[in-house]
Amino acid sequence: MTHIINVQNLTVAYREVPALWDVSFSIQKGSMTAIVGTNGAGKSTLMKTMLNLIQPVRGEITIMGESYDRIKEKYKKIAYVPQREAVDWNFPINCLDVVLMGRYGHIGLLKRPGKKDRDLAMEALKRFGMEYYHDRQIDELSGGQKQRVFLARAYVQDADLLFLDEPFGGVDAKTEQMTLELLQEEKKRGRTILVVTHDLHSLKKYFDMVLLLKTKLIASGQPDEVMTPENLTEAYGGMMHMDLRG
Amino acid sequence: MIWEIFGISYTLAIVLLGSAIVGLMTGVLSVFFVLEKKSVMGDTIAHSSLPGVVVAFLLFLEKSQLTFAIGALISGFLAIIFVQTISRRTVLKEDVAIGVTLSIFFGVGVALLTYVQSLPLAAQAGLINYIFGNVAFLLKRDLYLLAAVTVFDLFVIISFWKEYKLIMFDRAYAEIIGLPVDKLDFLLTIAISVTIVVGIQIIGVVMIAGMLIAPAVGARQWTNSYRRMILISASIGVMSGVLGTLISANITDIPPGPAIIVFATSIAFISILFGYRHGTLVNWVHTHLTHRKIDHRKVMMEFLKSTNALDKSEGLTRLEFSLREYPRLNKEIINNLARCGYCKWLTDEKCAMTLRGVEIAKDFTVENSGSAEMVE
Numbered sequence: 001m002t003h004i005i006n007v008q009n010l011t012v013a014y015r016e017v018p019a020l021w022d023v024s025f026s027i028q029k030g031s032m033t034a035i036v037g038t039n040g041a042g043k044s045t046l047m048k049t050m051l052n053l054i055q056p057v058r059g060e061i062t063i064m065g066e067s068y069d070r071i072k073e074k075y076k077k078i079a080y081v082p083q084r085e086a087v088d089w090n091f092p093i094n095c096l097d098v099v100l101m102g103r104y105g106h107i108g109l110l111k112r113p114g115k116k117d118r119d120l121a122m123e124a125l126k127r128f129g130m131e132y133y134h135d136r137q138i139d140e141l142s143g144g145q146k147q148r149v150f151l152a153r154a155y156v157q158d159a160d161l162l163f164l165d166e167p168f169g170g171v172d173a174k175t176e177q178m179t180l181e182l183l184q185e186e187k188k189r190g191r192t193i194l195v196v197t198h199d200l201h202s203l204k205k206y207f208d209m210v211l212l213l214k215t216k217l218i219a220s221g222q223p224d225e226v227m228t229p230e231n232l233t234e235a236y237g238g239m240m241h242m243d244l245r246g
Numbered sequence: 247m248i249w250e251i252f253g254i255s256y257t258l259a260i261v262l263l264g265s266a267i268v269g270l271m272t273g274v275l276s277v278f279f280v281l282e283k284k285s286v287m288g289d290t291i292a293h294s295s296l297p298g299v300v301v302a303f304l305l306f307l308e309k310s311q312l313t314f315a316i317g318a319l320i321s322g323f324l325a326i327i328f329v330q331t332i333s334r335r336t337v338l339k340e341d342v343a344i345g346v347t348l349s350i351f352f353g354v355g356v357a358l359l360t361y362v363q364s365l366p367l368a369a370q371a372g373l374i375n376y377i378f379g380n381v382a383f384l385l386k387r388d389l390y391l392l393a394a395v396t397v398f399d400l401f402v403i404i405s406f407w408k409e410y411k412l413i414m415f416d417r418a419y420a421e422i423i424g425l426p427v428d429k430l431d432f433l434l435t436i437a438i439s440v441t442i443v444v445g446i447q448i449i450g451v452v453m454i455a456g457m458l459i460a461p462a463v464g465a466r467q468w469t470n471s472y473r474r475m476i477l478i479s480a481s482i483g484v485m486s487g488v489l490g491t492l493i494s495a496n497i498t499d500i501p502p503g504p505a506i507i508v509f510a511t512s513i514a515f516i517s518i519l520f521g522y523r524h525g526t527l528v529n530w531v532h533t534h535l536t537h538r539k540i541d542h543r544k545v546m547m548e549f550l551k552s553t554n555a556l557d558k559s560e561g562l563t564r565l566e567f568s569l570r571e572y573p574r575l576n577k578e579i580i581n582n583l584a585r586c587g588y589c590k591w592l593t594d595e596k597c598a599m600t601l602r603g604v605e606i607a608k609d610f611t612v613e614n615s616g617s618a619e620m621v622e
Binding site: 052 | 403405406407409411415417418424466
């Protein structure tokens with residue numbers, strides 16, 4: 001078993017308030033992992049720290065055996081679908097151009113996207129059923145459609161690891177399921193996928209591993225092992241009554 | 247010479263060229279300020295360059311564009327460091343930090359300038375022009391400096407075209423895929439600072455800040471494309487530069503800075519009203535038309551639904567509807583549809599759908615089921 005990501009004793013704090021406390025886990029290559037927990041449990045913080053967007057107070061993260069700074073050709077290794085708030089939706093840009101951004105790493109500095117890149121981007125839009133909207137300004141789309149454009153961008157980037165930060169926020173059940181199916185396909189191609197999500201119902205069907213957070217890592221492992229009533233009560237408080245057997 | 251064709255003097259030709267270049271540079275760079283939502287940063291650099299200019303003058307007691315530029319650059323950078331330190335080290339937000347920094351630096355600048363004006367020196371004359379700008383002193387060699395800065399700006403923007411686009415649109419992603427975001431940021435800050443510093447001579451420290459916003463705001467109303475936005479913004483900049491200078495040259499007592507800014511903001515204002523993409527008026531007309539289009543579609547689809555329910559052997563064109571049976575069909579809508587040839591009036595109260603109308607309505611139905619999400 002190969003561990004593609006290793007997180008050791010990770011502690012992250014915003015000023016004096018700890019957002020993550022002594023979190024350790026490993027992620028296997030070719031697996032699909034869900035990061036779950038309440039709002040403010042540190043889910044996005046964990047993902048952003050893994051992506052080097054936030055500097056930890058303590059602890060060590062290695063991706064493919066390297067610390068983030070030392071990873072060569074990052075664009076070939078790590079793709080990312082941002083949380084919705086992180087993007088400037090008013091930006092003068094159309095869907096095809098957004099997807100083309102997934103090719104920027106491959107194209108390299110000082111060069112322009114060529115016909116091949118455009119074709120790949122268009123193909124990716126087709127795959128996610130968005131080719132009809134290729135020349136729409138990005139904010140003219142619905143939430144689910146925006147999501148698909150960003151998935152197409154990650155797809156066209158063709159990276160080994162795929163990070164998705166709350167991809168199902170404000171997205172209907174149909175789009176969510178379609179996205180999960182597409183992620184399954186990517187997993188079958190050997191990609192490793194991490195998803196920050198609030199949807200506990202989909203865990204068992206689609207995910208190999210769950211990280212249950214509440215600042216500390218309450219539990220990690222297969223969905224069955226993690227989503228026990230005791231763990232859920234600890235993570236979500238007494239309010240959580242869920243039938244996860246389905 | 248070429249300027250003689252237009253009946254203008256050599257001096258005016260130089261001045262016009264200078265202000266056109268400044269308009270071009272500020273026009274292009276304003277796009278970055280507006281899209282990065284950092285318009286106030288330009289304001290800070292511009293206002294804060296004033297004490298640098300005056301101190302440079304006090305140190306060397308001569309009017310040299312180069313020493314002024316260096317002075318302006320240094321105090322502009324100091325101001326930025328000041329802003330960053332305040333917003334990182336204290337609980338104050340960036341906008342507060344900018345407000346504080348801007349007023350302190352500009353205040354010190356004005357105070358120093360007032361002091362210098364009181365000195366019995368001949369060379370101090372004209373220093374006040376740095377506030378509102380003056381093109382009258384523009385010389386041919388100044389044009390070379392302006393041209394060099396333009397080339398540098400355009401080189402930076404064109405070389406890293408796609409990188410800047412990505413950084414402004416989705417910064418986190420740019421960092422994650424390994425773009426040198428900090429270095430590119432720094433390069434752009436240099437380009438902007440240098441531009442402001444050479445630009446203040448012509449349009450002044452107060453007005454250049456406006457030139458770093460207005461052209462892009464105007465341009466954004468006309469397009470949803472990044473490339474076109476930059477081209478339109480550059481055109482607005484050049485146009486304002488030239489027109490403002492012409493006004494200032496022909497009417498005494500109007501300095502070029504304010505004249506240029508008046509043109510740029512007027513164009514921006516007109517664009518906000520009439521802009522093709524986001525203009526207020528266009529939006530209003532568009533909403534109105536969309537509502538009407540939806541009304542038409544609804545009526546057509548209602549026609550079609552009834553068509554399916556009725557006996558088809560009668561022939562589609564023979565299907566009749568009376569306004570009384572279908573209260574949603576109102577006369578105006580039917581009139582419009584009849585004008586398009588989708589249906590016709592049989593009597594005052596009755597209408598029938600044409601074969602063409604049926605085809606169109608079928609298309610609507612298919613389209614609508616496919617793009618239900620689009621409408622939401």
